[in-house]
Amino acid sequence: MLTQGGCPKTTLSIKDALEALEGRWKLLILFALSSGKKRFKQISKDVNGITDKILSKELKNLEANQLIKREVHDTFPPTVEYSITEHGMSLEKVMDELHFWGLKHRDKIMRE
Template identity: 75%
Template sequence: MLTREGCPTNALAIKDALEALEGKWKLLILFALSSGPKRFKELSKAVGSITDKTLSAELKRLEMNKLIKRDVHDTFPPTVEYSITPHGMSLENVMDALHFWGLAHRKKIMKD
């Protein structure tokens, strides 16, 4: 369990995590890739209303943070597949927790 002791160090770790996952798309991309590798257009459809430019930028950031990998297959034309890395899969519990919290939150705000 996270304690408040040594707060500057803990705050720095949380800051690093938030910077790696900042924005509304990164967790959705990781969630889409958690079911298996996808090509760019498959990923675009799975994520939803993201523009190609934004998806491309987010994929580059996720790759830079070693959360996904980009595989270029030697075909004509070349095909590119994106997949989640073991480091990215380490966020599975975080994504599950956010999923269940989101369901409960939606239920609560729809009820009130």
């Protein structure tokens, strides 16, 4: 079935998904948050190699796509925690499949 502009619906839905998750870090951030609420520095430690500037940018993007939630607690200094939303958790099967594919891929490459 075609949509406006002649693009198949499946192409548009895959494009939308890739745009929401594009880049090297977003799935790793979601994976880090899948174990529970975390503060910025905890996420930074869990996502090895990411800079604070990039992490900040990616968190804002994930929040804009409603995949994570940012909570500011009324403390001094303010405490900020990030958590994965129900919508973000709907990617759990995708992340699991990517994990298993990555293991198989690494094993295949290492054997050859």
